[in-house]
Every structure is written in structure tokens, then in C-alpha cells.
Amino acid sequence: MTEPRFDLDIFRIIDWYKAAGVDAALDDLPVDWLARGPAAPGQGFAWPDRQHVPTDSAPNAHAPMPRMEALSVAPIKLAQKSSPSQETSSVRPQTPLAASEAETEARRIAATAPTLAALEVALRGFNGCSLKATAKNLCFYRGAETARIMLIGEAPGRDEDLEGKPFVGRAGQLLDKMLAAIGLSESDVHITNVVYWRPPGNRTPTPQEALACRPFLERQMTLVRPEIVVALGGSAAKEVLGISEGIMKLRGKWRTVQVGSNTVTSIATLHPAYLLRTPAAKQLVWSDLIQIKKKLGSV
């Protein structure tokens, strides 16, 4: 029988992951999240049995793979059922809330924020959106504190997560160029997303994640006081306009929508990341931008 060639097989597996859209390795070894106990992510918890695999020892096509047992992890210890008194004292600060509980909690803390700075503090203390556990940074907004135009995208990506600001990667740079084409700069606009943390692997946020962030977005809108809200892409349009039609049908039409206590004039357009992949669609966005410019001239 032929021995399996781990050095070749592993690259085939990695290719397979790549083709499936997995673009980020989160860690070298599997994570037993239950072993974390009451410690919240980022609070100095040290994995007891993990072996440090230095980055310079990463496998390459020519080096033999380490023996499998060298990569093994200690067996997972199942949590002992605790007594009721122990349970109250070991509540995990990051235990996910049910979607409705998270929304209620978000509404309670967002409602009292008198300024964007206070809203940011409230967001930093909020643990009801599960995206926070895997993201590096909160991405709240960039641009002016109050603005005539508020642009809302889907979710932060990798660059945004690293920098802690929305739309700073390639899509953001294109967005800035689109705005400049109608005479607007960062200081004229307020840019944010439907969710404030990067979804792992840049997937679309789930309805639960969007719901948990929604009270903050509504409060943000109240504080920014935009005359026009622009939804960027289908996912943001669905969330902001509350319509699930495809973006190609939705875009370019003015609507008056109710977002929490705000009644806003809104339009959806194509997402700049889509334009990077489909430059031919830029002409559609150009006509949306012209409409926005006209509207700003008339309001």
C-alpha cells in the first residue's frame, strides 16, 4: 500500500479551502471554546495545552510535514455540571444573547447616548453581537459627526477590521472617488455599516447580527441627522429600506423610509466592491450619483 504523502495532501486541502472561499486561517490548532470558561476573548486567557508553532516553521512544498502526533491537542475536558451557586458566579461576559434579548439590550443602552462619542462607548461595552468575539476592532464610522448625507454599507472587511474604520480598503477608496466625482469629500459625509464588526471570512451578516446592531444604527442616524441616506449594495438596502427585492431593481429610486424614529429620504446604489469586480456597472452608479447631487442641490 502506498503511504499517504502529507506534504502533497496538505496543499491539496489548502487549495480546496481556498476554492471554497476560506481566506483566513484563524489559528494553527482547533479551538475548544468551552475550555475558556468565564474568561472573555482578549482578556488574557492562556491556552493550557497549546504548542506554539512559530511562523517560520510553516510547511513549504519541499519540507516534509511534521508527524501528525506532533500536532495533536490534549483531549477536551467536558465541563462538570455546576451547582446553581457556581453558575451565577461563572457567567461568561461574552455568552451570546438570544437575538431579541440582544436587541432589547442594545436599544436600552443606545437610546441614552447623547453624542456619537457616547454611542461609541456604549457599543464598545455591548456584547450582544457575536461578531465582536472574532473581530479585531470596532468599526464605528468615518467622516463628519453630522452630515447631510449618510452612507451605509454591509459590514467591515479585513482592512476595516485592522484599521477600526469603515470603508478604508479598496472598496472604500473607490467610494471616496465616487463621492469626489460629485464634489463630496470625507468631511461632507458620514460613512458606516449595518454591522460594526467584521464577519469572519467577510460573509454577509446574519439577520440576528444586523438586528443586534440596529438600535445603534438608528441612534446614530438620529445623532447624525442626515437629509439623505444612501444604502450601498443589496444587503444594506434590505436592512435600511426594509425591502428584499434585488439591488438591480431597488437602486436609483428615491424612497421615504422609517428607520426607528427617523423618517429619511433614501436611495440604494450598487456596492463599490461590486464595481471593482464589474466595472461595466459603473455607469448605473454614475446615474445614481447624479441623482444624489441633484437632490443635495434641491434640499
Ligand code: URA
Ligand atoms: N464593504 C462594506 O460594506 N463596508 C466596509 O466598511 C468595507 C467594505
